[in-house]
Amino acid sequence: MTGDDAHWAFGTSFVDPLAGVDTTLPDGVDGGELAAYCLMLGDDALVASHRLAEWCSNAPDLEEDVALANIALDLLGQARLLLARAAAADPGAVPPLPAGSPVPGEDALAFFRDADDYRCVRLVEPENGDFGETVARLLCFATWRLALLARLVDSRDPVLAAIAAKGVKEVAYHRDHAARWVVTLARGTAESRRRVRAGLRAVWPHRAELARTHPVEARLARAGVAVDPADVVAEVDGVLAQVLRAADLDDLGPCAAGPVLDGPGGRDGRHTPDLAALLAEMQVVARAHPAGRW
Amino acid sequence: MDTIVQEDLQEQFEATLARGDRIEPRDWMPDDYRATLVRQIAQHAHSEIIGMQPEGAWISRAPSLRRKATLLAKVQDEAGHGLYLYSAAETLGTSRGELTEKLLAGRQKYSSIFAYPTPSYADVGTIGWLVDGAAICNQVPLCRTSYGPYGRAMIRVCKEESFHQRQGFELLMTMMQGTDEQRAMVQESVDRFWWPALMMFGPPDADSPNTARSMAWGIKRDTNDDLRQKFVDMTVPQAERLGVRLPDDGLVWNEARGHHDFTPPDWDELAAVVRGDGPCSAERLAHRRRAHEDGAWVREAALAFAARAEADRAGEGAR
Amino acid sequence: MSAEWPLYEVFVRGKRGLNHVHVGSLHAADDTMAVRNARDVYTRRNEGVSIWVVRADAITASSPDEKDPMFAPAGDKVYRHPTFYDVPADVPHL
Numbered sequence: 001m002t003g004d005d006a007h008w009a010f011g012t013s014f015v016d017p018l019a020g021v022d023t024t025l026p027d028g029v030d031g032g033e034l035a036a037y038c039l040m041l042g043d044d045a046l047v048a049s050h051r052l053a054e055w056c057s058n059a060p061d062l063e064e065d066v067a068l069a070n071i072a073l074d075l076l077g078q079a080r081l082l083l084a085r086a087a088a089a090d091p092g093a094v095p096p097l098p099a100g101s102p103v104p105g106e107d108a109l110a111f112f113r114d115a116d117d118y119r120c121v122r123l124v125e126p127e128n129g130d131f132g133e134t135v136a137r138l139l140c141f142a143t144w145r146l147a148l149l150a151r152l153v154d155s156r157d158p159v160l161a162a163i164a165a166k167g168v169k170e171v172a173y174h175r176d177h178a179a180r181w182v183v184t185l186a187r188g189t190a191e192s193r194r195r196v197r198a199g200l201r202a203v204w205p206h207r208a209e210l211a212r213t214h215p216v217e218a219r220l221a222r223a224g225v226a227v228d229p230a231d232v233v234a235e236v237d238g239v240l241a242q243v244l245r246a247a248d249l250d251d252l253g254p255c256a257a258g259p260v261l262d263g264p265g266g267r268d269g270r271h272t273p274d275l276a277a278l279l280a281e282m283q284v285v286a287r288a289h290p291a292g293r294w
Numbered sequence: 295m296d297t298i299v300q301e302d303l304q305e306q307f308e309a310t311l312a313r314g315d316r317i318e319p320r321d322w323m324p325d326d327y328r329a330t331l332v333r334q335i336a337q338h339a340h341s342e343i344i345g346m347q348p349e350g351a352w353i354s355r356a357p358s359l360r361r362k363a364t365l366l367a368k369v370q371d372e373a374g375h376g377l378y379l380y381s382a383a384e385t386l387g388t389s390r391g392e393l394t395e396k397l398l399a400g401r402q403k404y405s406s407i408f409a410y411p412t413p414s415y416a417d418v419g420t421i422g423w424l425v426d427g428a429a430i431c432n433q434v435p436l437c438r439t440s441y442g443p444y445g446r447a448m449i450r451v452c453k454e455e456s457f458h459q460r461q462g463f464e465l466l467m468t469m470m471q472g473t474d475e476q477r478a479m480v481q482e483s484v485d486r487f488w489w490p491a492l493m494m495f496g497p498p499d500a501d502s503p504n505t506a507r508s509m510a511w512g513i514k515r516d517t518n519d520d521l522r523q524k525f526v527d528m529t530v531p532q533a534e535r536l537g538v539r540l541p542d543d544g545l546v547w548n549e550a551r552g553h554h555d556f557t558p559p560d561w562d563e564l565a566a567v568v569r570g571d572g573p574c575s576a577e578r579l580a581h582r583r584r585a586h587e588d589g590a591w592v593r594e595a596a597l598a599f600a601a602r603a604e605a606d607r608a609g610e611g612a613r
Numbered sequence: 614m615s616a617e618w619p620l621y622e623v624f625v626r627g628k629r630g631l632n633h634v635h636v637g638s639l640h641a642a643d644d645t646m647a648v649r650n651a652r653d654v655y656t657r658r659n660e661g662v663s664i665w666v667v668r669a670d671a672i673t674a675s676s677p678d679e680k681d682p683m684f685a686p687a688g689d690k691v692y693r694h695p696t697f698y699d700v701p702a703d704v705p706h707l
Contacts, residue, residue: 046359050354053353053354053362053366054353054354056346056350056353056366056369056370056373057343057346057347057350057369057373057581057585058584058585058588059585059589060585060588060589060590060592060593061589061592061593061618061640062343062373062374062376062377062380063377063639063640063641063650063653063654064589064592065346065370065373066370066373066374066377066650066653066654066657067649067650067653069366069367069369069370069373070370070653070657072366073363073366073367073370076359076362076363076366077363079359080359080360080363083359102472103358104358106359107357107358107359107360110359111357111358130588131588131589131592177649180645180646180649183599184595184596184599184642185592185595185599187599187602188594188595188596188597188598188599189591189594189595189598191591191594191595192591192592192594192595192598195591281354281355282354282355284355285355285356285357285415286357286358289357289472289473289475289476291472291473292357292469292472292473292475292476293468293469293471293472293473293476294356294357294358294360294361294465294468294469294472320674370657374654374657377639377654378637381620381637381638381639384620384638389617389620390617390640391617446637447637450636450637454658590616593616593617593618593642594616596618596642596643596646597616597618597642599642599643600642600643600646603643604643
């Protein structure tokens with residue numbers, strides 16, 4: 001890891017995100033599978049971060065501009081580490097670039113993969129909507145991610161374990177931030193209550209996908225490397241129910257079972273159209289200069 | 295007001311300045327001093343906030359994860375800087391809300407530079423290098439400005455701003471080591487930003503009627519032309535090191551003066567931009583207005599929630 | 614709607630063993646939000662281990678001199694005696 005608590009984003013010299021970290025694969029773990037798993041968690045963080053960063057200069061007040069940017073920076077840091085771990089675990093997962101291209105593996109993964117190759121859940125993809133919808137989505141996402149990372153600190157892959165340990169502290173704050181806003185808006189004015197309720201309703205259908213287990217997650221969970229999302233369903237539902245109670249929005253219900261998502265989802269590369277649009281924008285400069293140095 | 299007391303206060307105020315001491319919020323100060331400070335600090339704060347936009351537009355398209363984070367952190371800093379400066383203005387008895395209203399109504403200004411477009415990703419580097427470089431020239435002397443809260447805000451701003459300029463220079467340097475296309479991007483961006491950067495120091499001293507008084511009050515520490523000259527002298531060797539050309543055929547070292555001679559920018563263009571007729575002026579204000587108005591229901595909700603919680607606590611206390 | 618969140622003053626303990634020092638101010642709807650905003654705004658470069666916030670209108674200030682009460686404008690609104698951070702020796706010149 002980068003050593004101390006200092007935010008790596010503030011450095012200006014190029015630093016290999018995994019410099020000094022032993023990236024040897026744990027016994028019996030397939031590099032391709034580990035890379036696939038890192039892409040799932042990394043893509044979740046990258047896309048969620050990108051959306052939150054869109055709030056920059058658009059937030060309800062300057063203080064919130066700063067707060068949302070902090071959250072986006074935390075998630076971007078996690079994404080960078082996870083994509084670097086994926087590239088190290090399976091160099092074959094990295095999209096091919098022109099010979100001599102200086103683009104590092106994590107950037108090749110972020111900027112030269114098409115939507116079909118992204119592995120994020122659909123929850124993080126849609127356009128932001130209003131502030132009510134954004135905090136509803138963040139509540140859902142951070143609650144789920146915190147439950148996953150809290151278990152991932154015991155991963156047999158020391159790199160994943162270290163990334164999770166750093167992430168737990170960050171995401172606990174994200175969850176708290178979102179929960180406070182949901183409660184504040186729900187108990188603020190009639191208008192804010194209407195809006196946050198609409199936001200929660202817009203986000204809710206995506207929760208079913210968070211409870212599903214992809215075969216890669218199942219196999220790596222058995223190997224002690226990954227977390228099976230099925231194992232965190234009860235915890236996530238419990239936390240969300242608690243927030244909804246505080247918000248006096250019990251009627252939305254935790255909907256533990258949720259609407260079943262049929263067929264393949266984001267983890268299989270089947271995404272909402274919003275992701276393709278997001279990536280078209282995010283990747284435009286990098287792809288125009290495949291041999292570029294940044 | 296009693297004239298004798300008034301003179302006494304004026305004398306104390308001037309004695310404080312003469313000692314090189316700072317004026318603090320609860321001190322007596324002349325009305326004009328207060329008004330000049332509010333105008334300057336507000337303009338400065340507005341510049342930070344409006345300045346989030348031209349670069350912020352590239353956060354979604356930054357071509358590496360490291361650059362994406364750096365840029366987001368930088369634009370976030372600008373929100374913080376605006377916030378520090380609005381706070382300094384609040385010690386003078388004005389509120390952030392009032393100042394924002396004045397900005398949106400076009401009654402207060404922001405730096406002319408942010409009325410220019412940023413059509414190229416290289417502009418992120420150029421803004422860091424030239425625009426933040428010019429801003430630092432302006433701002434470092436303000437750390438010693440006579441009004442305490444303003445000076446302290448500037449110390450904090452300058453401390454953080456050095457990262458901004460360095461990341462910009464480093465981005466351009468890296469791009470200059472990349473492909474031919476990237477080098478062309480850098481040169482094109484520098485060509486566009488050179489003249490607007492020179493304008494950032496304001497009109498020539500002869501046309502800057504407030505300068506003398508602001509300097510006498512210690513609000514301003516250097517004249518526009520002195521700062522502009524300093525900026526040019528600083529930038530020339532940096533440009534050489536980068537391998538870019540500054541787009542001024544009249545730019546030459548003058549041995550006798552010990553400074554570079556250079557062609558002044560188009561002052562009519564600056565006047566137009568300051569009037570609000572810059573290429574992106576309307577767009578910048580519209581963006582700010584939209585964010586402010588879209589956020590109103592959230593700010594209102596948080597106040598309503600706080601009032602309710604307060605009432606609940608009071609109710610419990612009464613029982 | 615022009616409702617403004619109240620102003621808070623922020624004090625940060627830079628590290629263990631030091632006093633909380635006034636670093637600036639910010640707006641928040643309530644005390645809890647003020648602490649959280651202070652964390653985001655004033656400690657994003659790891660500048661602190663502990664934060665105090667207090668509503669600016671709850672601060673009672675001594676007057677810098679005896680004439681002050683008569684002439685300080687809007688004395689109830691202009692409350693601060695901010696000190697921000699100590700001046701660093703390395704304020705960058707470039």
